[in-house]
Amino acid sequence: MVTGHSNRSCGLFVTGTDTGVGKTFVAACLAAILRSKGICVGVMKPVETGCGLSQGRRIPRDGLLLKRMAAAQDPIEQIVPYRLKAPLAPLVAARMEGIRIRPGRIEKAYERIRSSCSFMLVEGAGGVLVPVTDRLFMADLIARLALPALVVARxxxxxxxxxxxxxxxxxxxxxxxxxxxxxxxxxxxxxxxKTNAALLRRLLPVPVLGQIPFRKGLSLQCSTRTGPWAHLAGRHVDFEALLRLAGAPR
Structure with missing residues (x-):
């Protein structure tokens, strides 16, 4: 049993069917679109694994990308409360470093960011049943933050x-x-x-908002301008409908 916020927040939790499905790309596109609309967006990746070391600090590349795309002023320590070395599930990566992930610390960072923005965008790690702690899966974290989920799939x-x-x-x-x-x-x-999107639209009780084509040679980490991201995303995905569903301010 997990606790959560009494009211749903204005925002989205970007999750996926697996690791490597493009959650960071989609989240970055969303951040760029929100920013292009003049909406103050808060971004967060509660746990990032596979973080390299630079000048004695773990560098969360995904978290830094989200921060850049949203032009967020929050410190990276709030955007990514847990920055871990091993590219493994959060529970395993944390254990290897002798770190105990505390959901309360994540929630406090979330609330600090949420208090100064109009829309929250949170990216998970892996899929919904990736263990964060011994007693907490990624789905439990989504519930605790009281955000609707956006599912990114291959x-x-x-x-x-x-x-x-x-x-x-x-x-x-x-x-x-x-x-x-x-x-x-x-x-x-x-x-x-060529057939999956149409079939999923028939089988799912939620909207399939689009299909993003393969992007050869596109570097996420080297992007600094939001305009091309917003344009690319808008060509293939109905982000306007998604933001309406998520209650984004107009």
Whole structure:
């Protein structure tokens, strides 16, 4: 049993069917779009693993990208409360460093950021059943932060099962799902990429908001301008509908 906020927050928790499905890309696009609309957006990645070392500090590349795309003024220590070395599940990576992840610390950082912005954008790590602590899965963290979930899924073969399971699980936990975005992460020829979106629209009780094509040579970490991101995202995904569903200010 987990506790959470009494009221749903204005924002989204970007989760996925798996690791490597493009959650950071989608979250960064969302941050860029919100910023282009003049909306003050708060960003957060509660736990980031696989952080390299620079001048004695762990560098959370995803968290820094979100901060840059949102032009957020919050310190990176609040945006990414836990920055871990090993590219593993948060529970395992934290144990390897002798760190105990405390959900209360994450919630306090979240509240500090939320208090000074109009819309919260939080990116998870891995899928909804990735363990954060011995007693807390990523889905539990979504519930505690009281945000609707946006599910990012692969575009290709296998995504039907993964996406249906993820949405079903979240809804079974009482977590609202704002929608699903499919993302072509590998550019490989796959006939199912032409049929999955239409079939998921028939099978899912939530909207499939679009499918992002493979982006050859695009570097997330080298991007500094928000305009191209907002344009690219808007060409393939109905972000306007998503933001309406999430209650973004107009």
């Amino acid at each position: 575009a290709g073969l296998g995504t039907l099962n993964h996406t249906l399971l993820t949405v079903s699980f979240l809804q079974g936990r009482g977590i609202p799902v704002a929608g699903v975005i499919l993302n072509d992460v590998d550019g490989k020829k796959d006939l199912s990429k």
